[in-house]
Amino acid sequence: MNEQEREKWYQYHEAKYGIPVEYLKREYEAELSGQVPMDQPLEIPDKMEVFFKYSLGRQSRFFREIRENKTIYGARCTQCGKVYCPPRDHCSLCYVPTEWLPLEGTGTIKACTVQYFTTSAFIKKVPFICAYIQLDGSDFVMMTNMEVDDVSQIKVGTRVKAYFREERHGAITDFYFRPLE
Amino acid sequence: MRKVGIVGMGTTKFKARWVDKTYYELAFDAAKMAMEDAGIDRTRIDCAVYGIYNDFFQRQYQPDAFVHDYLGLGLKPMVRVNSGGATGGAAMRIGYSEVASGLYDVCLVLGVEKCNDCFNYESGVTTPEVLRAILYTADMTYDNPAGRTAASGFALAVIAHLEKYGNPTEEQMAKVSVKNHLNATKNPIAQSPKVITVEDVLNSRKIVEPFKFYDNCLYSEGSSAVILASEEVARELTDNPVWITGVGASVDYVMPGNRPNLYTFESSRVAAQSAYKMAGVKDPVRELDLAELHDAFSGTEIMAYEDCFFCEEGQGGRLIDEGTVLPDGRIPVNVSGGLIGCGHAVGATGIMQTYEVALHMRGEAGERQVKNARRGLVQSIGGTLCTWTICLVLEGDKS
Numbered sequence: 001m002n003e004q005e006r007e008k009w010y011q012y013h014e015a016k017y018g019i020p021v022e023y024l025k026r027e028y029e030a031e032l033s034g035q036v037p038m039d040q041p042l043e044i045p046d047k048m049e050v051f052f053k054y055s056l057g058r059q060s061r062f063f064r065e066i067r068e069n070k071t072i073y074g075a076r077c078t079q080c081g082k083v084y085c086p087p088r089d090h091c092s093l094c095y096v097p098t099e100w101l102p103l104e105g106t107g108t109i110k111a112c113t114v115q116y117f118t119t120s121a122f123i124k125k126v127p128f129i130c131a132y133i134q135l136d137g138s139d140f141v142m143m144t145n146m147e148v149d150d151v152s153q154i155k156v157g158t159r160v161k162a163y164f165r166e167e168r169h170g171a172i173t174d175f176y177f178r179p180l181e
Numbered sequence: 182m183r184k185v186g187i188v189g190m191g192t193t194k195f196k197a198r199w200v201d202k203t204y205y206e207l208a209f210d211a212a213k214m215a216m217e218d219a220g221i222d223r224t225r226i227d228c229a230v231y232g233i234y235n236d237f238f239q240r241q242y243q244p245d246a247f248v249h250d251y252l253g254l255g256l257k258p259m260v261r262v263n264s265g266g267a268t269g270g271a272a273m274r275i276g277y278s279e280v281a282s283g284l285y286d287v288c289l290v291l292g293v294e295k296c297n298d299c300f301n302y303e304s305g306v307t308t309p310e311v312l313r314a315i316l317y318t319a320d321m322t323y324d325n326p327a328g329r330t331a332a333s334g335f336a337l338a339v340i341a342h343l344e345k346y347g348n349p350t351e352e353q354m355a356k357v358s359v360k361n362h363l364n365a366t367k368n369p370i371a372q373s374p375k376v377i378t379v380e381d382v383l384n385s386r387k388i389v390e391p392f393k394f395y396d397n398c399l400y401s402e403g404s405s406a407v408i409l410a411s412e413e414v415a416r417e418l419t420d421n422p423v424w425i426t427g428v429g430a431s432v433d434y435v436m437p438g439n440r441p442n443l444y445t446f447e448s449s450r451v452a453a454q455s456a457y458k459m460a461g462v463k464d465p466v467r468e469l470d471l472a473e474l475h476d477a478f479s480g481t482e483i484m485a486y487e488d489c490f491f492c493e494e495g496q497g498g499r500l501i502d503e504g505t506v507l508p509d510g511r512i513p514v515n516v517s518g519g520l521i522g523c524g525h526a527v528g529a530t531g532i533m534q535t536y537e538v539a540l541h542m543r544g545e546a547g548e549r550q551v552k553n554a555r556r557g558l559v560q561s562i563g564g565t566l567c568t569w570t571i572c573l574v575l576e577g578d579k580s
Contacts, residue, residue: 110341118328
């Protein structure tokens with residue numbers, strides 16, 4: 001490919017995949033300028049993506065309550081009394097419907113760790129806390145986000161409270177936990 | 182049920198990148214080796230089971246169909262298995278059932294994975310994007326948005342175990358890493374053969390508390406295959422079959438809120454118990470000659486000692502301190518190097534572990550051969566906090 005063709009190739013792939021031209025140049029300049037022999041492996045950029053209008057089914061209210069009322073709800077089994085949070089429409093053990101139950105938003109850390117390396121989507125946040133928290137009134141633990149200034153202040157047994165973001169989207173990330181003052 | 186034997190096997194090297202092969206080309210190499218080892222060609226295969234974990238890795242949904250085509254097995258039945266890190270072990274279990282049930286006489290079980298075609302353009306390396314692809318297997322509504330990784334899930338369990346029992350300590354985990362990297366130096370297919378010290382492990386960069394870089398397995402690309410046959414066909418094809426005498430499997434609640442605690446892997450205990458019961462193993466340390474355990478992380482290998490009943494609950498750390506699991510110990514663990522030393526080509530891993538144990542049964546493990554090895558254990562685990570476990574007991578023909 002000549003310089004003009006290469007430039008077109010970069011523009012096309014940047015537009016198609018959202019990969020900045022500088023990164024594409026770093027990875028593909030040798031290939032496109034003919035430095036790689038014909039029989040050597042050829043690598044290509046690609047991306048897999050699917051759009052959704054996803055239904056949250058019987059968990060819908062849980063996310064509306066977070067978005068509209070800053071309240072975390074559990075779901076209580078009408079037979080055994082077990083409280084699920086994340087909620088379930090039916091108790092998985094009794095096979096009977098559950099009922100909605102507002103929770104206080106306070107809880108206890110059951111296990112926690114500090115993440116120093118992670119996926120492309122979260123790498124800019126490290127180090128961050130990854131924890132299982134049991135909310136007061138719930139018989140379940142949930143994997144949660146924590147936002148703390150000092151990762152060393154978090155350990156098993158630490159009491160925590162949910163804080164809601166100003167801008168909420170109806171997602172589990174609309175709230176995060178900090179140690180209870 | 183019919184007796185089932187391994188009559189042929191083959192594996193590619195486990196490497197960071199097989200840039201010169203696609204996933205089905207890699208699968209072809211392992212299948213060809215296994216058929217040559219069994220002394221048969223593709224026409225003798227009655228059915229196939231493919232262990233392939235992540236469709237994103239392969240950049241292809243239903244990759245099994247394309248493997249099947251490339252291996253020239255058209256019009257024969259096959260099924261694809263996907264059970265997270267336990268995919269290879271799960272494929273072995275289904276392959277066993279295909280033959281034991283009497284439905285088929287000869288079954289190809291093949292695992293393949295090519296993860297490192299995933300690429301993070303910003304950093305110019307693969308791993309963060311590999312991890313992003315894996316994160317789609319976490320619960321998408323509640324867990325995925327929290328940014329956890331496979332490593333953080335297992336780290337949480339190890340920390341809970343440490344809180345409860347005072348081990349595994351960071352030094353004990355480091356010793357496991359040193360052992361497995363060293364064992365890998367004698368395995369020609371291993372990705373990460375290294376002579377390192379406990380200090381090297383402790384000083385390597387932090388990944389997720391308490392795991393340092395060397396406590397983690399590396400993601401590998403590779404393919405492994407075994408050919409299973411009924412006893413009658415096995416006797417016809419080889420004078421050195423390796424029998425599968427125990428198969429145990431268990432799948433735990435994937436949402437840890439449904440579990441009684443976070444510090445044991447109940448699925449591993451149930452799977453080991455079932456496999457031992459089927460094989461008639463009562464005292465594993467005395468009756469097993471070696472074990473390939475799923476050491477995705479050094480700390481989880483120590484938990485696996487307990488889950489496979491090599492010691493009492495909470496005593497796992499002692500086994501590495503006392504050398505019980507070293508190659509010359511009472512129950513050598515991960516002589517291949519395990520996932521830490523040999524590598525983790527997800528769908529292929531459980532089949533690579535089976536290959537390793539069978540190699541010892543056949544007396545063909547070269548300089549890492551465990552002397553007079555007659556019976557061995559394979560443990561394959563996967564999923565959030567060890568959702569899946571499959572255990573296999575293998576026995577040589579002369580035992």
